[in-house]
Amino acid sequence: MTAGQRKSAHLSGSPTATTLMLLASLTTGACAARAAATVAQPPFVLSECLALLDDDPSDVDDYVSSHMATGNERAIGHCRAIADVMTGDALAGAEQLDHLAHEAARHEAGADDDSTEERANVAADAARAWFAAAMPGKAADAAGYGLTLTPESIVLLLLKDRALLQLDQPQTVIRDLTPLADNPLLAAETHRLKAMAEVQTNALTQAKTDIEQSLALEPDDTTSLLERGIIRQRLNNPEGARSDWEKVVSLEPDSHEADLARQDLTVLASDPDALPPSDATGHASVASLPPDAH
Template identity: 60%
Template sequence: MPPKAWARSKRRVCLGLLLLTLGLFLSNSPGWAARTSSKPADTRNTLPPFSFSECLALLDEDPSGVEDYVASHATAGDERAVRHCSALSNVLLGNAPLAAEELDRLARDRRRGPQETEDSSPEERADVAADAARAWLAADQPGKAVASSDYGLELEPESVVLHLLKARAFLRLKEPEQALGVLSALGNDPILSSETHRLRASAELALNQPEQANRDVALSLAADPDDPAALLDRGIIRQRLNDLAGAQADWQRVIDLAPDSHEADLARQDLDVLAADPDALPPSHETVSSGMATASHAATP
């Protein structure tokens, strides 16, 4: 090799060794590591995981915030819970038909996510079917509520909640005989007995059986004396039985207990009718809300 070429080659080798040594030194320097790690951190790895119970609590406080909550939390492995809570928020935001369709799809979906955190068991899917029935009732589509309840009962035949939802849907469809048949299947099950007897009373009143209705509403109020819906119904039953003073007392009690409720609005209407024409018979009322907003939604018919 010519002397000049050999000298250039030697200088390149020395320069390479110098740079390698400098690189090793800097890479082990804490200051250098801090300065070269300026790339934004992946915040998804630092956020808390999605929590279905937290999402349900948010439904009570601010349903419009559910979308932001879902977007700001890690959701891998919790697709079912995300879809479930998002659909419930849609009911409360006035999109009940869309939410009911999504809940029906979710109830029928047996798949689980890539992780083992999701629950697609028959019991979980039956709970989702119950929420679908509630959403169809909120959308004023009781026929579809019956279908959702039936599917849930295929998954969990002993569910009291699903029986009650189906009975309520039949009452909305003005089919009190069907409602009584569904309620009879519950027998004397103590779970939600107050609601069972109240719905039985509504069906019996629709069948022009005020004496039987009075017995059932009395059993309902024995379990829950301050239930505005049962008191509202008992007022109607008492008027049908010509107990006008008792009817008036029940409706006033509803207003005193829950002055801002839907039941109180109906009680005021009934009191106005009673004052204007004591012989006029107010209709029976559908007063029970869809029950979507509470964390105990799966146990509320």
């Protein structure tokens, strides 16, 4: 090829070594820019997603779509299911949480998103969701399954026993909780739940002891105050019962417990010897569920 032919070829667009190097450099730079953008994108964090639920559960989908989801399918499903419960679809959320709890590990052993402990935590949330769906039998099953994963979990035991109490099995609850009498973990909740079971079995003296122990740890817990009022009324202490129920109304006037306390106060005013309606219906047994802890 003559010098003129080489010049003509260059002008017609045939790539030279310099041109190829420039193209390679541009391609490499574009890939690096895309990689940098990916790295800069924050990862999905379950605790951050769950924190949104306190403000607006509907923000969960926006959070998920704006974060990297790779490798976090279980965590995303967990957060979305809790959002379903909190936005009114408790049944769908409970079913999804139960599925996640039972789902076998899909990644390498010990991965954070499918460990035994993580699945037990999901089982606890599934039990809470079944409570929200008014299905205590399912709640008992979910908590019971969680206990097969982490047998020493007091949270799961309390969730299971709360369900059993709603299923009219107070003797089992008392048998489960009696060995925890000196355990400081979730002690207030343990004594409160045990007192409720003892009221159901008419063991009022022991129920009084347990509810006093619960209130010694959490003096302003409205569920315990409501229950102590019931126990006091049944032990012929109407003035003590009135004091407890009035305190419930004072502490949390817009709560479900306050509504029950008002009912009890109305009955007490009309007939001091009558059984409190919250005791007769079992509504006083619906207390706050234990937190996420093992």
